Amino acid sequence: MTPVTEAVTPSASTTLxxxxxxxxxxxxxxxxxxxxxxxxxxxxxxAVTQLLPRGGRLDLFHVLLRVHQPPESAHPGDCYxxxxxxxxxxxxxxxxxxxxxxxxxxxxxxxxxxALYDRRPAxxxxxxxxxxxxxxxxxxxxxxxxxxxxxxxxxxxxxxxxNSSVVYGDTFILKLxxxxxxxxxxxxELPQALARExxxxxxxxxxxxxxELAEQPYVLAxxxxxxxxxxxxxxxxxxxxxxxxxFTAEARALGRATAEVHTALARALPTVTLGRAQLGPMVDGMxxxxxxxxxxxxxxxxxxxxxxxxxxALAELAAGGRTWTAQxxxxxxxxxxxLRAPSGDWSLIDFEGEPARPPAERRLPQPTVxxxxxxxxxxxxAACSVSSAPARWAHDCRAAYCSGYAEVSGRxxxxxxxxxxxxxxxxxxxxxxxxARHRPDWLPVPLSAIRRLAVxxxx
Ligand SMILES: Nc1ncnc2c1ncn2[C@@H]1O[C@H](COP(=O)(O)OP(=O)(O)O)[C@@H](O)[C@H]1O
Ligand SMILES: O=P(O)(O)O[C@H]1O[C@H](CO)[C@@H](O[C@H]2O[C@H](CO)[C@@H](O)[C@H](O)[C@H]2O)[C@H](O)[C@H]1O
Numbered sequence: 001m002t003p004v005t006e007a008v009t010p011s012a013s014t015t016l017x018x019x020x021x022x023x024x025x026x027x028x029x030x031x032x033x034x035x036x037x038x039x040x041x042x043x044x045x046x047a048v049t050q051l052l053p054r055g056g057r058l059d060l061f062h063v064l065l066r067v068h069q070p071p072e073s074a075h076p077g078d079c080y081x082x083x084x085x086x087x088x089x090x091x092x093x094x095x096x097x098x099x100x101x102x103x104x105x106x107x108x109x110x111x112x113x114x115a116l117y118d119r120r121p122a123x124x125x126x127x128x129x130x131x132x133x134x135x136x137x138x139x140x141x142x143x144x145x146x147x148x149x150x151x152x153x154x155x156x157x158x159x160x161x162x163n164s165s166v167v168y169g170d171t172f173i174l175k176l177x178x179x180x181x182x183x184x185x186x187x188x189e190l191p192q193a194l195a196r197e198x199x200x201x202x203x204x205x206x207x208x209x210x211x212e213l214a215e216q217p218y219v220l221a222x223x224x225x226x227x228x229x230x231x232x233x234x235x236x237x238x239x240x241x242x243x244x245x246x247f248t249a250e251a252r253a254l255g256r257a258t259a260e261v262h263t264a265l266a267r268a269l270p271t272v273t274l275g276r277a278q279l280g281p282m283v284d285g286m287x288x289x290x291x292x293x294x295x296x297x298x299x300x301x302x303x304x305x306x307x308x309x310x311x312x313a314l315a316e317l318a319a320g321g322r323t324w325t326a327q328x329x330x331x332x333x334x335x336x337x338x339l340r341a342p343s344g345d346w347s348l349i350d351f352e353g354e355p356a357r358p359p360a361e362r363r364l365p366q367p368t369v370x371x372x373x374x375x376x377x378x379x380x381x382a383a384c385s386v387s388s389a390p391a392r393w394a395h396d397c398r399a400a401y402c403s404g405y406a407e408v409s410g411r412x413x414x415x416x417x418x419x420x421x422x423x424x425x426x427x428x429x430x431x432x433x434x435x436a437r438h439r440p441d442w443l444p445v446p447l448s449a450i451r452r453l454a455v456x457x458x459x
Contacts, residue, residue: 014105016045018106019099019107022099022101027040032163033080034179035078036437038070043065043068044066047062048062049136049137051128057087058086058087058115058120060086061082061086063082063084064218064220067079081220083114085114090111122168123153123168125209126172126223129141129223130142137211137212138210141208142206142208148206148207149171152168153168157173162352163178167226172225173225174223175222175223176221177219177221179355180218184219185218186328186363189351191222191351192204198264199264200345201264201346207222227339228341230342233340233346234336234382236340237335241382248397250340251400253344254338254346255375255403256405257338257348258348258404259407262329262368263409265328265329266327270327271326271365273325275321276318285361286422286426297436299447306455307429313421317419327366327368329365329368330353331362331366333375334374334375356430367419369423372405376402376424377431377449379398380398384445384448385445428449428450431449432450
């Protein structure tokens with residue numbers, strides 16, 4: 001394994017300049033690119049770190065890149081993390097990772113590509129974490145109580161999601177965050193807190209990559225144990241649905257696992273009471289998201305009034321003196337975030353929160369019902385995407401999930417229908433925007449829930 005070299009060079013920045021036209025075409029096509037639909041008007045390199053000595057068969061750059069998109073006044077531009085490799089030519093197996101052929105600058109004549117798809121560069125990252133390397137502004141750190149064996153073989157996970165993940169020898173998985181923001185990253189913070197509590201439902205972080213840039217801290221990647229042979233809840237649900245099989249036992253186990261995680265988070269981190277004063281801004285947030293969603297997706301228009309009633313009903317309860325407890329939660333819980341190991345045990349992953357929400361908001365204490373609403377929506381999603389789904393499948397799973405949750409926590413979410421409807425509505429509105437932006441073919445799925453939520457009266 002080639003050791004990571006100690007270098008952050010101004011010339012690396014010049015190198016990046018010559019890639020600008022290629023990146024301008026490549027970036028917006030990536031699943032994780034959050035600024036879809038708006039033109040890219042320019043780039044500013046935030047940090048360019050050379051990870052291997054220049055001039056070898058492979059050049060390797062760790063890049064943080066600010067992407068400018070209109071309206072500039074409203075937003076300084078998102079910052080993305082890239083691992084860029086440059087070779088004389090790409091072997092066919094790396095064709096999907098192609099960024100383009102460079103025609104000018106220090107890399108002229110070379111082919112640049114997304115190096116996370118390539119074994120050797122991915123292994124350079126693991127080696128750096130194993131040896132706790134420091135390269136320029138990058139800090140590769142590891143939990144001193146956890147060992148990383150050398151020479152684990154890397155493979156990129158095929159499923160492209162909000163971020164990119166690499167598996168090492170079926171032992172670890174490294175998630176490299178694509179859109180990065182300064183500050184505490186809940187995807188490291190919460191699993192670490194849960195590990196301290198001894199909660200076995202979440203893989204404990206083994207190592208992580210930090211950076212200190214312009215006096216701001218960033219968490220750029222997290223390595224955690226890989227749950228080998230696991231299936232995620234979404235795959236399992238679809239498989240059982242296709243066979244016409246019952247899924248309520250798993251739904252109940254998922255409810256129990258969610259409650260275990262919530263209970264441990266409430267022990268590990270502060271909880272607060274939400275009364276009228278705190279609930280007001282929360283309901284305002286829901287209302288604002290609805291208004292923005294209606295503008296972005298006009299198909300929501302006819303349901304706006306009905307959906308709004310879910311939020312006003314909640315505000316009325318608060319005005320009448322009701323209070324709720326809020327705590328740190330998962331923030332984007334759905335079946336795809338739940339892994340079932342071959343032993344049958346469930347783990348929850350991906351504590352980053354909803355990728356579209358502002359980072360500070362994602363770390364606010366919330367009613368646990370928000371996560372529960374996410375899972376309830378997910379059972380509905382599964383049923384809607386299989387045409388042969390039995391009519392009561394989603395209903396039965398949702399009931400079993402709530403029962404499992406109540407068994408562990410002592411609180412059945414169905415006893416607070418107004419709160420549940422408000423959070424389910426907020427989630428469905430989020431999903432409408434998410435699908436319109438990323439997977440327009442899926443739009444009918446959350447829209448069918450919107451129709452139900454716009455008319456349902458929980459009383
Ligand atoms: N600890 C783990 N063990 C096994 N597979 C995992 C683990 N963590 C994540 N995965 C797999 O990687 C995928 C992406 O991880 P996730 O944290 O959801 O990333 P993203 O933020 O990109 O959605 C998951 O859907 C799951 O299949
Ligand atoms: O997993 P991510 O953090 O990338 O979450 C985003 O993408 C999800 C889709 O992959 C999206 O989830 C929606 O689709 C799921 C089926 O693919 C379904 O199970 C979820 O209930 C539904 O919300 C998620 O909302 C988004 O944040």
